[in-house]
Amino acid sequence: MLFEMWISIITSWILFTYSYANKNFYKGHELIRVLPKTNEHLQLIRYFEDNYGVDRWSEVLQINRDIKMSLPQKQVSKIKKLCKQHGIDVTILNNDLDELIKKSDYISKQHKNRTRRSIKDRIPHHLTDYLTYQQIFLFLNEQHNRSLSSKNFTSLFSIGKTYENRSIWAIRIGKPSARRNIIMDCGIHAREFISPSTCLYMIDKLIDEVNNRRPSILSIFNIYIIPLLNPDGYEYAQTERRMWRKNRSPNSYYYGLNPNCMGVDLNRNFGYHWMENGASTNPCSETYAGPRPDSELETQSLQKFIKKSSQRWDAYLTFHSYGQYWIYPWGFALHMPDDYIELKRKAQIGSEALKRVNGTSYKIGSAANLLYESAGGSDDWAKGVGQIKYVYTVELRPSDDMNDAHAHFAFMLPSTFIEPVGQETYVGVKEFLRSLITSRRQKSSSKNIYEIPPRFVSYSPVEGSVSYSEGSSMNLSCRAFAVPSANITWIYRDKNKQSKTIHYGEDVYISSLQSSDSGSYECIASNNFHASISRSFYVTIQYSPRVMILNDKMTSDVHETVIVKCHVCSIPEVIQINWLRHDQMIMDVNILIKTQTIDHYQCSESTMEIVVC
Missing domain, CATH: 3.30.70.340 (Metallocarboxypeptidase-like)
Structure with missing residues (x-):
């Protein structure tokens, strides 16, 4: 508390x-x-x-x-x-x-207030806020402590310091059986707030997964995540200038003369084909590449960690915004690596899985051909110097298509997008990593394809039947492991056994539940190589009694018996029904409760009676 x-x-x-x-x-x-x-x-x-x-x-x-x-x-x-x-x-x-900045901030604030009012349980702050540097550190500590320390599932450490003496934190997540290694970073550009938030989302989900005893990708991969590579710039963007991009190192002569002339664009500072194109020698430019290659502490820290670690890296992913691109080297030139076909194929696997979650489309290609030639990027360095095979820059939402409804927010994406962007990216990255498992096994096996039938590794809720109150929200999840990886499809069946496909992906989220949402929700996992498996949840939506009178005006002769029908619908079922006549309880009636409530009522000599159910 x-x-x-x-x-x-x-x-x-x-x-x-x-x-x-x-x-x-x-x-x-x-x-x-x-x-x-x-x-x-x-x-x-x-x-x-x-x-x-x-x-x-x-x-x-x-x-x-x-x-x-x-x-x-x-x-x-x-x-x-x-x-x-x-x-x-x-x-x-x-x-x-x-x-425009204030509009984004206002939408974020309204979303936070609305979310916390509508859901009684505490909402994790990393899903509603763009956290500060200090909050990110506290979050990492909390996540590290949440894992089972006796199992050595996580480790939290600093890979270096910044000019303003902030630590660059990294967390490792993986089971003792993991022998392969992945590295990811976020927040190399200060203003791209959605990037660190996406890394935090993935860390939270991976901690859930590593604590689970069932098989997962974390039995194979140690995943190292650096959620904030540029903490000085990020803190400055949060507290001083929202659109700040660079780090905060001073630039000798220009320092103090012009505030724009502080800092270096870290993604132009890496010393592989440094300054060949797409960068500036002007310290006041947003794409200033630095006084020399690898000049910045943040650059050096990442390079040292990649080169001096004993690990052999399978992949490096760096997350930016915006544009919705999944891109691979090279950025410094239009020609592509010898293995670009394989790089493209893996990117397609990840982006297609990502799209199945919320329908978000990503463009795929090499950086120079899809965007423009720019040298000194961390991705080119990781491929060319770090000798990592699978290297990608993932440009998150929003799209740079001017017709996109949210394109105008650009770097100022409201916090309403933290969860959906994190959710779809997590699914895409996991599918990409699963494809690396398949690739390794294909190479080492005499068979053309190494196959593992789908099996569920987790699902929520655990019970097969669950109830929610009308107006609340519901989250159903279903995760499966298979090689090739399994596709998840959700089927809904109402009480009349009418069915329809409602979602593709591991999680189904429905807000403002209605009584019509009651029914069976079936999760189906299939990889087209084996028989599909399924798990069903029966969902009951509880709501207060609703009364309907079939005929609200009836006539009869004196002393004649009439039948007054009162339909009552509710979940749970009504346990007591009272009838009133002129605001007084009627005691001398016969009540039959079947599919409807029927009252046998004998009229008195009055000319008109008012009976209320």
């Missing part, structure tokens, strides 16, 4: 500090969309970035591809004039970035 109160106090303070610190900084900043049609246009956009403080939000930088940019208030008219002179079409998306 004290822990929760402390977290709440810290969160309130951070929200206050954020609102105060960011007040008016982005006032009058315009968000525009441009459509470059020539190489000259692309060069002009890069010039804007280096010399006018323009912040290019879109990862794409190609001819005839929409590019979203934020313009400082003082430069708006000048940049628009230059665009017009050079024939670049400009569309204004938002004329006050500060208001």
Whole structure:
């Protein structure tokens, strides 16, 4: 209880500090969309970035591809004039970035309040808030302590320090039998809040899984997750400037003259083909690559951990936002690695599993071909120097498609998206990792395919029958292990045995339950190589009595017996039904309770009687 109160106090303070610190900084900043049609246009956009403080939000930088940019208030008219002179079409998306930031913050706050009012149980704070650096550390400690220490399922450690002396924390999750190793990181760019939240979501789910005694991918893989690779920049973005991207190391001459000239873009600082393209030598640019390759403490910490660890790494995944891309090397050049076909095939497996959860589509391809050429990324370094075979950058929601309903939020995705983005990403990553198990076994076996029939490793609720109150929410889950991996399908059958497919994926979540949601929910696991298996849950929705009178006006002769019918529906069933006549209880009646309640009532000599059920 004290822990929760402390977290709440810290969160309130951070929200206050954020609102105060960011007040008016982005006032009058315009968000525009441009459509470059020539190489000259692309060069002009890069010039804007280096010399006018323009912040290019879109990862794409190609001819005839929409590019979203934020313009400082003082430069708006000048940049628009230059665009017009050079024939670049400009569309204004938002004329006050500060208001867009506040809108996102307001939606997040409303979501948090609404969620905690509607559900009595405590909602984990990592699902409703973008946590601070300190809160992330407390969360990691809590998750580490939640695992079974006697089993050595987790370890929590720092891989290094930042310029502002913050630790870069990492957590390992895996069972003692695990011999293969995966590394993931989040939050290399400060403003991409959805990235660390997604890592925290996956950590929480993996801790649940590692504590389960049944077989899982954690019997094979140790998964190392660094949820926040750029803690200095992240803290600055939360408390000072929401759109900050770089770390916070000072840049000698420029330090103190211009606040934009602090920091280095960590994802341009890695020393594999450093500064060949897609990066800037200007310290005031958002894509400043640093004074030299591998100059930054965060860069060095990750490199040392990958190179000096005794582990052999199977895969490296780094999570960014935004755009909905699952991309592989190379970023520094248009040509691709020799094994790009295999890289693409594995990315397709992960992205297809991700899509089955919420219908979210990801584009797949090499970084340079799908987006633009940019050197110094952690992914290129992990592949080229770290010699890790499966390397990917996953750009999370929202989509960069201008027709997407949430594209305008970009880096400011409200916290309402934390859970759905985490949920679908977790499913996609797990499916990707399962495909690596299959690949290894295919290579080591004389058979063409190593097959394991589906078996359930967990499901919730444990009981086959469960009840919920009308208006509450319900979460059903069903997890299976198989090789090739199993697809999960949910079938709903109502009381009339009418069935329909309602979901693809491990978890079904329904809010504001109605009585019509009662019925059977069947989870079916199949991998097309073996017979499918299923698990059914019967769900009963409880609701208060509802009364219906079939005929509310009846006539009869005096002393004649009439039948008054009163239908009562409720779950649980009604245990007592009372009849009233002129607000007085009727005692001398015969009550029969069958599928409906029927009252045999004899009229008196009065001209009209009012009978109430």
